[in-house]
Amino acid sequence: MAVSDLAQTSKAELSVRGGRVDAARLSMLALVAILLLAPLLAGGFLLYSLSLCFANALAVLSVSMLVRYGGEVSIGHSFFVALGAYAVAIVEHRLGLSIVVSLPLAILLGAGAGFVFAFPSRRLSGIYLAVATMALALALPEILIGFEKFTGGFEGLYIAQDLIPGIPKALQRYYVALGVLVIVCLALAHFRKSAQGLALLMAQAQPRAAEAMGITRSWARISIFTLSAALASLAGALTGFASSTVSPNSFTFFSGVFLLVGSVVSLNRLSLPAALVGGAFITLVPTYLAQAGDWVPILYGVALVVVTLVANAGDLRRFLPRGRGR
Amino acid sequence: MMEAGTSEGLVAEGISLAFGGLHVLNDVSLTLRPGVITGLIGPNGAGKTSLFNCLTGLYHGQRGRSSFAGTLLNGLGPAQRAACGITRSFQNLAMCPDLSLLENVLVGLTLKRRSGWFSAFVPTPALRAEQKEVERRAMAALSELGIASAAHDKPSDLPPGTLRLAEIARAIVCEPRAILLDEPAAGLNAVETRDLMRALKRLMRPDLVLLVVEHDMDLIMELCEQIYVLNFGQMIASGTPAEIRAHPDVIRVYLGDDADD
Numbered sequence: 001m002a003v004s005d006l007a008q009t010s011k012a013e014l015s016v017r018g019g020r021v022d023a024a025r026l027s028m029l030a031l032v033a034i035l036l037l038a039p040l041l042a043g044g045f046l047l048y049s050l051s052l053c054f055a056n057a058l059a060v061l062s063v064s065m066l067v068r069y070g071g072e073v074s075i076g077h078s079f080f081v082a083l084g085a086y087a088v089a090i091v092e093h094r095l096g097l098s099i100v101v102s103l104p105l106a107i108l109l110g111a112g113a114g115f116v117f118a119f120p121s122r123r124l125s126g127i128y129l130a131v132a133t134m135a136l137a138l139a140l141p142e143i144l145i146g147f148e149k150f151t152g153g154f155e156g157l158y159i160a161q162d163l164i165p166g167i168p169k170a171l172q173r174y175y176v177a178l179g180v181l182v183i184v185c186l187a188l189a190h191f192r193k194s195a196q197g198l199a200l201l202m203a204q205a206q207p208r209a210a211e212a213m214g215i216t217r218s219w220a221r222i223s224i225f226t227l228s229a230a231l232a233s234l235a236g237a238l239t240g241f242a243s244s245t246v247s248p249n250s251f252t253f254f255s256g257v258f259l260l261v262g263s264v265v266s267l268n269r270l271s272l273p274a275a276l277v278g279g280a281f282i283t284l285v286p287t288y289l290a291q292a293g294d295w296v297p298i299l300y301g302v303a304l305v306v307v308t309l310v311a312n313a314g315d316l317r318r319f320l321p322r323g324r325g326r
Numbered sequence: 327m328m329e330a331g332t333s334e335g336l337v338a339e340g341i342s343l344a345f346g347g348l349h350v351l352n353d354v355s356l357t358l359r360p361g362v363i364t365g366l367i368g369p370n371g372a373g374k375t376s377l378f379n380c381l382t383g384l385y386h387g388q389r390g391r392s393s394f395a396g397t398l399l400n401g402l403g404p405a406q407r408a409a410c411g412i413t414r415s416f417q418n419l420a421m422c423p424d425l426s427l428l429e430n431v432l433v434g435l436t437l438k439r440r441s442g443w444f445s446a447f448v449p450t451p452a453l454r455a456e457q458k459e460v461e462r463r464a465m466a467a468l469s470e471l472g473i474a475s476a477a478h479d480k481p482s483d484l485p486p487g488t489l490r491l492a493e494i495a496r497a498i499v500c501e502p503r504a505i506l507l508d509e510p511a512a513g514l515n516a517v518e519t520r521d522l523m524r525a526l527k528r529l530m531r532p533d534l535v536l537l538v539v540e541h542d543m544d545l546i547m548e549l550c551e552q553i554y555v556l557n558f559g560q561m562i563a564s565g566t567p568a569e570i571r572a573h574p575d576v577i578r579v580y581l582g583d584d585a586d587d
Contacts, residue, residue: 187447193457194446195432195439202422202433209420212382213496214408214437 051242054177057279058235063263070224076136078256084236089157098161110233118225137256156247341390361532365550411503421481428477434496467499487518504535
């Protein structure tokens with residue numbers, strides 16, 4: 001009796017799920033179509049801002065991915081973003097190659113740096129890991145200025161090379177950033193169903209059970225941090241490409257904090273609309289905040305305190321709508 | 327006689343475990359033979375879960391040795407023992423709330439999956455074939471326990487009885503050679519307990535080691551062919567249900583207490 005009841009409810013729910021999936025897919029296609037056609041209507045500054053927004057959305061996704069799959073918070077992801085951005089600039093200046101080469105290189109460098117950071121800190125979690133990542137964010141400006149010969153010091157570097165010569169620069173920036181963002185969102189949706197994605201979610205929710213199924217905690221910590229850093233570095237490469245310039249000003253300690261705030265604003269979700277909300281937030285708000293002058297560090301500080309209090313990963317998840325697990 | 331025991335099944339010899347000055351297990355030995363449902367009982371605080379955790383590699387005894395099918399287990403952690411074919415369930419339901427029941431069971435197949443990091447992000451035909459195959463196996467495991475109809479539900483929407491069975495489905499899906507169940511009937515009502523018992527009997531194969539840790543004497547008596555009784559960290563009796571029922575020490579420390587209630 002109970003079993004047949006169950007069968008009926010689950011069948012009913014299945015058809016509801018099917019309907020919801022179709023609606024979600026259609027609205028996603030509509031959103032992508034609108035974004036694809038936007039350059040016909042918008043131009044100049046708006047197009048530039050949107051391109052930056054896409055790149056920033058990717059950076060927000062990298063932090064959200066760490067929160068979702070690792071249950072961890074990073075304040076220092078601006079380090080990996082900067083790594084990708086400078087990789088593009090330096091490859092162009094030193095080797096004269098475009099992002100065809102530097103984009104994959106940025107991913108590899110990000111993954112490598114993420115691994116190098118994650119391995120010694122694989123036993124850290126929660127606030128301890130967050131503080132360790134803070135060291136990255138604090139060291140970053142010093143590194144950028146210290147290695148002036150490569151990084152151009154305070155002035156930074158320009159990125160001038162096109163991906164496809166002949167197409168207007170504004171359109172290139174826009175479509176490359178949008179294309180990568182859509183591909184990454186699709187890849188993340190696929191990842192949720194993959195063996196590794198399921199294993200990471202289990203390791204986060206039930207570490208002991210995961211261990212009993214052969215999924216060790218250090219494997220989970222190192223993998224998710226490496227992946228997230230690779231994605232942050234890819235985001236950085238696109239930030240550099242979309243803004244045509246890299247300088248230490250774009251990668252201060254507060255940009256790391258702001259990435260985390262952007263991730264919270266997008267509810268740590270890994271979907272395209274959520275990423276766009278987070279990306280728009282961290283693209284636009286600093287522009288308005290700039291008018292606040294001396295208040296900026298205080299506002300950032302308040303944001304940081306709020307995020308660390310509320311967003312201690314596990315706690316944050318309680319505020320998320322239940323249901324679809326991403 | 328001992329030799330046959332050490333090359334087959336899961337064997338623990340002379341296990342002692344202490345936390346600081348607190349001696350939890352004292353020179354405990356047991357042999358879990360394949361094809362036999364073995365029960366481990368004892369009153370609360372007897373050390374059942376400690377012994378269980380020693381067998382699964384969560385704790386490491388200060389003394390003693392344990393081996394499985396002739397392989398020495400000393401020093402191996404839970405993940406490495408899982409790789410040896412030993413799986414376990416948890417007293418507190420250990421389901422991931424974000425995953426459906428089917429996905430929770432799929433995680434049990436992690437060690438058997440061959441798909442690499444590339445196919446975690448990019449769909450490939452090989453991956454699709456693998457996905458189909460593992461889902462078929464997970465569904466088969468759920469069907470075997472009679473809960474296939476709940477496959478797509480979230481754990482938070484399901485009663486504890488179903489989740490308990492799902493934990494066992496997750497433990498058997500990778501076709502382990504040993505299954506260790508920690509209080510599988512905890513929190514279940516009489517009907518659910520009966521379902522569970524039937525499911526466990528159905529699972530039994532001649533090459534499978536199956537250990538059930540319980541404080542429910544009736545369940546153990548009905549289910550198991552071989553029973554060990556633990557009290558204050560010491561193994562006070564072992565034998566068939568009839569032998570345990572008649573054992574004077576068991577009656578005193580366990581059944582005696584029970585009869586008074």
